[in-house]
Amino acid sequence: MSDNNVMKGTAGTGLLLLSAIVLVVSFGFVMYNLTVYGHASFNVSSSLPWGQPISTYLYFALASSGLGLIAALPLVFGFKQYYGIAKRSIFLAFIILISGMAVLALELGHPFRMLWAIPLNMQIQSAMFWMGVFYAADLLFLLWKFQKMESGEWDSKATRTIGIASFLGVLLASGTLALIFGMMSMRPFWFDGSLPIYFYLTAITSGMAALVFFSYLAYGFDRSRMPERMQSAFTGGLPKLFAAVLGLTVLFVGVRAITGLYSNHPEVYHVWADYLFASPVYVLSVLFGLIVPFLLMLVPKLRVQSQIQVLVAILAFGGLFAERYFFVVGGQVVPLFKGTWAWDMIQYSPSAAEWGLTIMGSAMFFTLYVLGEKYFNLSAVPEQLAATETPGAPEKATA
Amino acid sequence: MAKWGMVIDLDKCTGCQACTTACAMENNTLPGESWQDVLFYHEGEYPTAQMKWLPRPCMQCESPSCVYVCPTRATYKDDEAGGIVFVDWNKCIGCKYCMIACPYGVRFYADEQPLVEPDIRDVYPGENGQMWSPPYQNPEQDWRRGIGIQPKGVVSKCTFCHHRVSKAPEGVADLDEDDPELVEYVPACVRTCAPKARYFGDLDNPESNVNRLIGDKHGVRLLDHTGNRPQVYYLGAGAGVPAFRPRNSRRGD
Ligand code: SF4
Ligand code: SF4
Numbered sequence: 001m002s003d004n005n006v007m008k009g010t011a012g013t014g015l016l017l018l019s020a021i022v023l024v025v026s027f028g029f030v031m032y033n034l035t036v037y038g039h040a041s042f043n044v045s046s047s048l049p050w051g052q053p054i055s056t057y058l059y060f061a062l063a064s065s066g067l068g069l070i071a072a073l074p075l076v077f078g079f080k081q082y083y084g085i086a087k088r089s090i091f092l093a094f095i096i097l098i099s100g101m102a103v104l105a106l107e108l109g110h111p112f113r114m115l116w117a118i119p120l121n122m123q124i125q126s127a128m129f130w131m132g133v134f135y136a137a138d139l140l141f142l143l144w145k146f147q148k149m150e151s152g153e154w155d156s157k158a159t160r161t162i163g164i165a166s167f168l169g170v171l172l173a174s175g176t177l178a179l180i181f182g183m184m185s186m187r188p189f190w191f192d193g194s195l196p197i198y199f200y201l202t203a204i205t206s207g208m209a210a211l212v213f214f215s216y217l218a219y220g221f222d223r224s225r226m227p228e229r230m231q232s233a234f235t236g237g238l239p240k241l242f243a244a245v246l247g248l249t250v251l252f253v254g255v256r257a258i259t260g261l262y263s264n265h266p267e268v269y270h271v272w273a274d275y276l277f278a279s280p281v282y283v284l285s286v287l288f289g290l291i292v293p294f295l296l297m298l299v300p301k302l303r304v305q306s307q308i309q310v311l312v313a314i315l316a317f318g319g320l321f322a323e324r325y326f327f328v329v330g331g332q333v334v335p336l337f338k339g340t341w342a343w344d345m346i347q348y349s350p351s352a353a354e355w356g357l358t359i360m361g362s363a364m365f366f367t368l369y370v371l372g373e374k375y376f377n378l379s380a381v382p383e384q385l386a387a388t389e390t391p392g393a394p395e396k397a398t399a
Numbered sequence: 400m401a402k403w404g405m406v407i408d409l410d411k412c413t414g415c416q417a418c419t420t421a422c423a424m425e426n427n428t429l430p431g432e433s434w435q436d437v438l439f440y441h442e443g444e445y446p447t448a449q450m451k452w453l454p455r456p457c458m459q460c461e462s463p464s465c466v467y468v469c470p471t472r473a474t475y476k477d478d479e480a481g482g483i484v485f486v487d488w489n490k491c492i493g494c495k496y497c498m499i500a501c502p503y504g505v506r507f508y509a510d511e512q513p514l515v516e517p518d519i520r521d522v523y524p525g526e527n528g529q530m531w532s533p534p535y536q537n538p539e540q541d542w543r544r545g546i547g548i549q550p551k552g553v554v555s556k557c558t559f560c561h562h563r564v565s566k567a568p569e570g571v572a573d574l575d576e577d578d579p580e581l582v583e584y585v586p587a588c589v590r591t592c593a594p595k596a597r598y599f600g601d602l603d604n605p606e607s608n609v610n611r612l613i614g615d616k617h618g619v620r621l622l623d624h625t626g627n628r629p630q631v632y633y634l635g636a637g638a639g640v641p642a643f644r645p646r647n648s649r650r651g652d
Contacts, residue, residue, distance in 0.1 A: 110493050113492050123469060336503070343646065
């Protein structure tokens, strides 16, 4: 079955080579800049300390969480019709989180110090402490779960327990990641107790986009070459779920925008009116990265077509990358207590080194992805299910 | 132990920035890394246009949001040292979360693009782990309290000149620069202030001059709605911060 996986052949090797080269070059570029110029090679400043490297980490970490949540459908909630996508979801979640962490490490002043300073000091009041704890646990559980699947142990009691623990870990990790921003009352653009919900929704949206794109990529963008379990997932409930989370994301962005524009609060209003909606990139990203994909997935005839699914996945990648970027930067553009030293909103756009980090993270992800497709059977399903499949007759989807 | 507090009288402050300069010399900070700064604000339009200014050290908050967010306890409030908030440069990982969480914008990550050229860090390259090593340096160094010239990759901020005030005699109510016995222990910005707009003393001592000034002259804390409860109080007219308005906003002034 897995013979159809083009990543196992020369196309995969080509992509592997290409991404490995991009990875080495971008890593070299970033390291050169960090060694020679330090963080002065970034465009962030003491007035706007978190820039694109942080939003890239956010994007990756949440896509990973989204994939983890999607994998919970079959593995925790027993939606057996989605077994075909479970293993790939877990694998993608693992490697995308690793790539995000690599980006974050190069953004920090002292990444190695973090390894001892966070556990030894137990600052349990800090949301960042808990994010570290939960994402570390998440990483571990993902690895463990993947290892269980590799050994064919899909349904044992241990596997199910790990599955539930992992599901909770994902919720806690992405939830605390949201609260890192959401609890900052001095930054009213972020201050919002419901941010975890927004993060869950957008996490599933970006996770879904990743799952769709990389599943299709593995089979040369030809759905008929996929195993039946996967085909039925992509023609059955998944596109509907994709439509739903896209719609809810649009809704969430919409109500945040309306609240912000209605508010008199200068630190919220000006962000929406004079930064976000004043930026053509932001407007285009909402339009073509969220609204258009949602409308496409809304039409029952369109949402099952493989080209549309891949297109929507690519659009949502861009839309959510921008969403993360504008969310992180938007919370800081209003100068805090700077007087007329800050004449206007704080200007920021990523430097070459910051783009280098984003590219490095993506290239790392692609490299690990092709390696995964080559060395594992990511489309595997539990043996008893595999045995019931009759070739050429996809099982009718039930959701 | 004392609880150190600062009182700044805006009716006396002339906005001369002598404090900013004294702080930069005392603590060897970089251009732009103004642990102490004087912020200027303009508010309103003709005929009510106003120019305001206020000196801004770290407020050494009683409920310091920077401390709560720091994942490594590198930022900590030391009640043994008069409630000063320090950054331990041996522990800081440079995540910059504290800079996000401080409502007063008083924290610096000096590993950034230089404010002025030539970059003084290139002129005096760092030695012994310092980010830069100028020929004149304050000999006081204590990385566990963020005193001295910082290494790369950490956050720096005002220390209320702990290296000075910590040497003051036990139990003293105020550190007054006019008292020859005490002048060496006064924070650099307070000591240098020509119109004597700054006062420094023990907020826990009912007899202290700083407490009397706050009580009698209606001392206020800035951005009080943030709940951070600064240990820095302001006196006089103009102790308020106009809201931010960007130029060319869609919704005018
Ligand atoms: S002013 Fe900022 S840095 Fe200083 S103690 Fe308060 S929150 Fe912390
Ligand atoms: S930058 Fe340093 S002091 Fe600030 S929160 Fe991070 S570890 Fe703590």
